[in-house]
Each structure stands twice: as C-alpha cells, then as structure tokens.
Amino acid sequence: MTPLQWFLSLSHSPLGHLMQTLKWGFALVETVHLIALAVLGGSVLLIDLRLLGVVLRRESATDIRRDLSKLLLGSLVLMILSGIVMLSEEAMKCYYSPAFRWKMILLAAAVLFYFTFHRRALMRTGTGSPTLWSRATAVVSLTLWLGVGVAGRAIGLI
C-alpha cells in the first residue's frame, strides 16, 4: 500500500466518517493531544536539561531516564494515537500539507535520535557532569522536538 492509498483509506474508514461527522470530535481529541504534549514536553525538557548539566546535576542521568522515558514514550504513544484519529478527519489535506510532511519527517528523526544517540549519551553521562557530546545531543534533541511542535502548529495555518 502506498502512503497515498493509506491516507485515502484512512479518510474513508469508519473512524474517518465518525470524525468527519462529529461536531466536537476533533476538538476533544485535540485536547488529549495537547495534554499528552505537555507531559512529553516536560519529560524532554527535564531529560535534556540534565544532559546539559543545568538541572538535577547530582542525580544519575540513567535514573532520571528510567522513569522519564516511560512517561515520554507513554505520552508519545498517546500523541500518535490521537494524531491518527485527528488525521482521519482531514487525511487528504494533511497528505498534501508541507507542514504535515515536515512534522512527520522531524518526528521520525526525533524518535530515531531518541533511541540511538540520545540513549547512548544518557548512559554515558551516568552521574557525571556534561561533556561536549552530551550537550550537543541535548541541543539536537530539543531542536528536533521543538521542530515537531512548530510544524504541527503550522498544519492549521499553512
């Protein structure tokens, strides 16, 4: 199935029809998206500020990661699910939207980065102070996630 076919079938699916007819559907699902965004953003902020050595310097980065990664991934899953539900209401508009495409690219990059370089940097930091490497990792991470947010906001505007 090509991406175009996937988007088309989503917009014609029962979920799509439901979202397209409900008056309050989109707004309510979007609030779930926003609440999950708060938790995701808070987790990313705290983890990356630790990598930068700005907060919780005496605590182990691996300890912080252990708990906050659960929160991060949980809220991320919630955002993806609510995102798909919102997508079903306007799938084709998003398919052709440059903002949406950028958001998906940045999201994939952010998640990939999170499971690779970011993870490595946190494991290496341990209880130590930040290195150039960990600081760079944090900056990349914050930039990518901010990019996802900005692109997402742009979907409704561009």
Added chain:
Amino acid sequence: MPILQHLCQMLYDSHLGTAIRESDYAFPLIESIHVLGITLLVGTIALLDLRMLGLILKNIPVTRISRAVFPLAWSGFAVMFVSGFLLFWAEAAKNYSNPAFRIKSLLLLLVGLNPLIFHTTIYRRVHEWEVQAASPWRARAAAIASLALWNCIIVSGRLIAYF
C-alpha cells in the same frame, strides 16, 4: 453595560487589540507560542506532581525536583501570561460572553490558589518528607488538584474557539 464588559469592549476596540486580531501573522504567532508554552508551564509542574504522588523519580528528594522545576515553571508562566493576555486583549469583547473563557478564567484562579495554599502550609515542612517516595496526603491532594485543574484548563482553552 456592566463595567467589566465595558472594559473588555475598550480593549477589543483599541489599536493594539484590533491590530493583533486583524493581522495575518500576529494572532497565529502569539497563539502558537501560547500552545507550545503549555509544555514549559504545565509539563514541568506535572512532573513535580507525579513525583509527590510517588509515581516517578522516587529516589530523588522532592526539593531537588522542585528546584529544577520552579524556574522552568515560572518562565512558562511568564510566557503564558503575556501571550494569553495579548490573545485575550485581541478578542476581549467576545471573550466576555464566552462560557469556555469564563470557565477557564475561574480555573486559572483556582490553579493559582492551589500552590499558594500548598506552599504556605505542608510545603513549609518539606524537609521532613522530601525523601519519602509518596508525599503526605496534603501534598498529594495538592498534586491531584493541580493535575486535574491543568487538564481542565487545557480543555476549556481549546473550546474557546468553539463558542
């Protein structure tokens, strides 16, 4: 006309209010900052609340986490207050009669009262309980109130556009 409504109408008709409202860029830009600022204000506070509920970062004393969170939350508050006030200014007359906005305003008052009570009472003795995994019931009550109020604020904020 009631004085508050008159005030809102004045803000709405003013140069600044009209400029923001009619600009192609100003309102969406300020609104974007307001939406993304949620992570800075609510996201960080939520982590402190979850800590006091004993759900995350149990090995870290509460005061270490609050020391990390408070500067971020205050920065977030500044961002949200300024952007929110400008958004309000631009739509003041409409907001006056908007039920979602009225509810949000009331909830914002409550979510400000909650930490005021918290900080002047149970948090004064935080050194007695900061290392406990789950904090005393008064702190947990404040945490639950905080989480519930912020969730409702986000929902009511989103619904403003629908009334």
